[in-house]
Amino acid sequence: MATGVIQSTDSEKSISAMLKSKQPYFIPRYENVSLNYISKNLESEILKPIDNTYIVLNNSREETCKILNNDIVFSDNLFAIHSLINYNQKVDLIYLDPPYNTGFDFFSKDNNHAYSDSFDLSEYIEFMRIRLILLREVLSDNGSIYVHIGHQMLPYLKVVMDEIFGISNCRNIITRKKCSSKNYTKNQFPNLNDFILFYSKNNNFIWNPQGTVPSEDWIKKEYPKIDDKGQYKLVPIHAPGIRNGETGKEWKGMLPPKGKHWQYTPEKLDEMDKNGEIYWSKTGNPRRKVYLTPDKKIPLGDYWHDFRDAHHQSIKITGYPTEKNLSMLEMIVRSSSNSDSVVLDPFCGSGTTLIAAKNEQRQFIGIDQSLNAIKHCIQRLEVAQSNIFNQARLLCDKDVYEYFSIDIESILR
Numbered sequence: 422m423a424t425g426v427i428q429s430t431d432s433e434k435s436i437s438a439m440l441k442s443k444q445p446y447f448i449p450r451y452e453n454v455s456l457n458y459i460s461k462n463l464e465s466e467i468l469k470p471i472d473n474t475y476i477v478l479n480n481s482r483e484e485t486c487k488i489l490n491n492d493i494v495f496s497d498n499l500f501a502i503h504s505l506i507n508y509n510q511k512v513d514l515i516y517l518d519p520p521y522n523t524g525f526d527f528f529s530k531d532n533n534h535a536y537s538d539s540f541d542l543s544e545y546i547e548f549m550r551i552r553l554i555l556l557r558e559v560l561s562d563n564g565s566i567y568v569h570i571g572h573q574m575l576p577y578l579k580v581v582m583d584e585i586f587g588i589s590n591c592r593n594i595i596t597r598k599k600c601s602s603k604n605y606t607k608n609q610f611p612n613l614n615d616f617i618l619f620y621s622k623n624n625n626f627i628w629n630p631q632g633t634v635p636s637e638d639w640i641k642k643e644y645p646k647i648d649d650k651g652q653y654k655l656v657p658i659h660a661p662g663i664r665n666g667e668t669g670k671e672w673k674g675m676l677p678p679k680g681k682h683w684q685y686t687p688e689k690l691d692e693m694d695k696n697g698e699i700y701w702s703k704t705g706n707p708r709r710k711v712y713l714t715p716d717k718k719i720p721l722g723d724y725w726h727d728f729r730d731a732h733h734q735s736i737k738i739t740g741y742p743t744e745k746n747l748s749m750l751e752m753i754v755r756s757s758s759n760s761d762s763v764v765l766d767p768f769c770g771s772g773t774t775l776i777a778a779k780n781e782q783r784q785f786i787g788i789d790q791s792l793n794a795i796k797h798c799i800q801r802l803e804v805a806q807s808n809i810f811n812q813a814r815l816l817c818d819k820d821v822y823e824y825f826s827i828d829i830e831s832i833l834r
């Protein structure tokens with residue numbers, strides 16, 4: 422029964438305890454939260470090595486156990502990722518666009534079955550969790566992983582990713598506009614976006630900031646002032662938080678505003694003022710001048726509206742269902758890898774990530790278990806570079822080859 426007396430909850434009590442002990446209460450504390458469901462395997466079981474053999478489908482039909490850079494692998498990625506771990510192979514960037522668990526089967530434009538996308542919920546979560554745990558082992562210490570997913574499985578995969586990579590390594594949950602308004606339904610909002618979970622392995626991950634070249638209008642609005650050094654904008658010289666050191670002291674007879682501190686020491690502010698880098702308003706308010714530089718880019722945020730999928734834009738595409746936007750993949754590759762990096766796509770479909778890596782002069786490894794996908798991959802990579810077979814190999818899981826050899830040989834003709 423309600424008593425009308427407000428009892429403080431445990432969390433309120435702990436906040437007041439922290440305040441009393443002058444601990445910063447605004448830093449969230451992330452405990453270990455995990456997703457529970459039947460059929461969840463122990464990590465130690467998942468990591469037990471599995472050996473696998475591949476048939477090289479280029480010029481010979483030799484057997485190999487080692488996947489090399491620039492290989493396209495026709496296999497369930499479970500076995501292929503185990504092979505990468507067995508040889509201690511590392512990659513700097515992993516992008517995966519797995520089945521979204523939409524409940525449908527997907528067919529390519531020529532009506533060939535591409536892949537099925539229907540799992541029980543716990544079966545799906547465990548399918549992904551197993552592969553994500555293995556992928557963590559393949560990711561280099563300065564690597565990043567991007568998991569592209571629909572709204573259906575996003576909440577579950579976010580928790581799974583937090584469990585595996587750590588909540589503090591979650592860099593962004595990116596919303597990507599995948600199509601324009603269409604398929605209006607009467608009783609719900611139209612679904613226009615999908616999502617990308619971007620995690621790094623650690624704090625020191627490869628990061629090359631991306632952005633767009635600003636328009637004249639944007640520049641005029643953002644950098645409205647001009648002097649003999651160029652166009653500039655004004656920014657405060659103080660920041661929130663009280664400091665007891667130099668940056669909390671008086672500068673030119675002024676203390677920082679209440680609850681704030683100077684961003685620079687008084688000595689440095691004197692130097693900046695002498696160099697004309699400080700702007701004084703009529704009322705005596707000092708601000709810092711920030712000049713427009715020729716390489717100024719507008720940083721890309723976590724809402725990506727310019728990377729819609731090709732089949733919504735009537736431009737030439739492979740016909741493989743769910744083929745992703747090539748410019749988006751090139752941008753991800755530039756952001757999170759260097760020129761000596763290897764990019765892995767364990768659900769590579771028609772090979773968009775592999776083409777993006779190639780276009781950006783990176784090496785790649787692509788894995789898919791659909792014959793249809795592999796067919797599109799080799800067609801595309803041959804188009805991208807006619808002598809791909811001099812550089813890259815096509816591998817096929819030995820068991821798959823024994824079962825489907827006629828079909829496989831037919832796609833190579």
Ligand SMILES: C[S@@+](CC[C@H](N)C(=O)[O-])C[C@H]1O[C@@H](n2cnc3c(N)ncnc32)[C@H](O)[C@@H]1O
Nearest residue numbers: 497498518536744745768770771773789790791
């Ligand atoms: C959404 S599609 C990827 C499309 C790709 N991003 C593109 O641009 O073409 C998902 C792919 O995952 C593949 N796939 C599903 N389960 C797999 C598994 N266990 N191992 C390897 N590939 C798998 C499917 O065959 C399908 O090609």
